[in-house]
Each structure stands twice: as C-alpha cells, then as structure tokens.
Amino acid sequence: xTAVATEQPEPPARKAWSxxxxxxxxxxxxTIGVLQARVLRDVPEPEAVSAxxxxxxxxxxxxxxxxxxxxxxxxxxxxxxxxxxxxGEAADSEHAVHDTxxxxxxxxxxxxxxxHVAGRGLGASVAALVRASSGPDGVRRRFAxxxxxxxxxxxxxxxxxxxxxxxxxxxxxxxxxxxxxLQTLRRPQxxxxxxAIWGREFFRSRPAEDLNDHTDDQTDDLEEKxx
Numbered sequence: 249x250t251a252v253a254t255e256q257p258e259p260p261a262r263k264a265w266s267x268x269x270x271x272x273x274x275x276x277x278x279t280i281g282v283l284q285a286r287v288l289r290d291v292p293e294p295e296a297v298s299a300x301x302x303x304x305x306x307x308x309x310x311x312x313x314x315x316x317x318x319x320x321x322x323x324x325x326x327x328x329x330x331x332x333x334x335x336g337e338a339a340d341s342e343h344a345v346h347d348t349x350x351x352x353x354x355x356x357x358x359x360x361x362x363x364h365v366a367g368r369g370l371g372a373s374v375a376a377l378v379r380a381s382s383g384p385d386g387v388r389r390r391f392a393x394x395x396x397x398x399x400x401x402x403x404x405x406x407x408x409x410x411x412x413x414x415x416x417x418x419x420x421x422x423x424x425x426x427x428x429x430l431q432t433l434r435r436p437q438x439x440x441x442x443x444a445i446w447g448r449e450f451f452r453s454r455p456a457e458d459l460n461d462h463t464d465d466q467t468d469d470l471e472e473k474x475x
Contacts, residue, residue, distance in 0.1 A: 267369050267449070269424040272327050272341055272431055277424030279320055280352050280364045288362060303353035307408060311338040311346040320349050329431070344430035347404055352423045354408065355415050365420030370407075370429065371449025373414055373421045378454070380417045387413060391450065395443045400434050 269277060286296035299320060306313050311321065328339045338346075355363040374391050378384045390413070394406040414421060429446070432438040 266367065267425055267445075269422075270428045272323075272329075272344065273424035273426075273428035275324065275327060275424075276345055276348055276427035277364070277366070277422070280349060280423045283320060283352075284356065284362055284364050287356060288360065300353045300356060303350050304357065306346065306350040307354060308404070309346075309350075311342040313346075321346055340431050340434040343400075343434055344427050347430055348423050348427040351408065351411050351426070355411050355421065357415065359415060359418060361418050361420070363415065363418070363420045364423045366422055366424070368420060368422050369425050369446075369449045370410075370421060371446045371451075372453040373419055374410060374446075375450050375453035376419050377410075377414055377417055380419065381413070391446075395447055397439075397443075400439070403433060403439070 283296055283299065286293040287300060299317065302314060302317060303320065306317070306321075323339070323341050323345050327341055329341050331339050352364060374387065378387050381387050387410075390406060390409050394403060394410065397403040397406055411421075429442055433442045
C-alpha cells in the first residue's frame, strides 16, 4: 500500500510585539520629531545641525551640562516624577531625557534617513540589526552585555555601542519608547524589568526561521531572563 504524503500545517504566525509610549516618551518623541524634521529638510536648518553636534558632546555628561540646549533636554514639571532628596541632583526623568536625546544625536549623525522611527522598540531594532549585520554574533554579544549590565551607567555604555551599530546600518529606533525605558531602568527593581522587556521584544521580533539558529552562551542567558 502506497503511503500518501500529507502537507504539514503552517506554524501559527507569531503576534507582532508592540509597546505604547508613556507621557515622558510622548514628550521626547515630539521634541526629537521636531528636531529631526529640521535636520532632514532639503536645506537643513543650521541651528538644528549645530544642536545635534552639541548634543553628541553631551553623551556621558550630567543633565544640565549645557543650558543653551534647554529646549531639547528640559523636562516639564509635571513629568519630573520622583525628586532626589538633594535638590542639586537630577531626577530619573532628567537622566532619561538627557541620555535619550544625546543618543539620538549620535544615531542621526551624517544620516539623511530618519533614525527616530515611531513604534520600533530597542529589542526590535536590534533584531533587525542582527539580520542586516555581517557580524551578527558581535551584535548578539553586545545586546547580551546590555541585558546583564549591573548598573545604569554600564547600560548606557553598551547602549551607545548598539546605537552606533544601528546608525551604521541606518536602522531606526523609537526614541520616545527609549526615554520611557531609561526612566524605568533607573528605578528600584527597574533594571531587571527593563532587561526582560528588551529581551522579549528581541526574541519576538526575530523571524521564525531564526529561532533554531545557534547562539552563544551569553545570548542564551538573555533568552532565559526574557522568558
């Protein structure tokens, strides 16, 4: 008796990962959106181009490093949130806005395509970077290092490297979402929560055929954290 071949059913499509901005993220998205539009005009506005250069110099600096950039880095009073007991210290929201906007300035450097792209979280952008990169293992290792960073400042260090890689491949990122993420990252217990969200976003954004690819031990650790 001849066996009859049967077609294997298609695996169910995975649901697209999506996140919504909070109030701080919406504020940052508006600020960067206006700056980006001015930079990407057919004739870029000189003040906007100059602002990008000065903002890049602010990476790693403390919030308030340049008062002339207040229009890009200030946080409305209603979004300041928890204030440190010492009035001279920056609030978590101020750190988040400062780091987000200065990293955007790095990402947009010398690029004519918009690097602030609504709706694309960090994990999804890094998943796209893995697919586009000629050295995907290096991207995975850097992302795994971000996922296991023990301090906020260490996280920013690894994030800066990833942003540079994203810029090289002209892969955009939602900087409003990133501002919300960094504010969460600074909160007590926020770091493991945010690392897990980035991990889930990354793994859910990978094509189904990539799921059986071999990954190094560091990336496996990140996937375990994300589960």
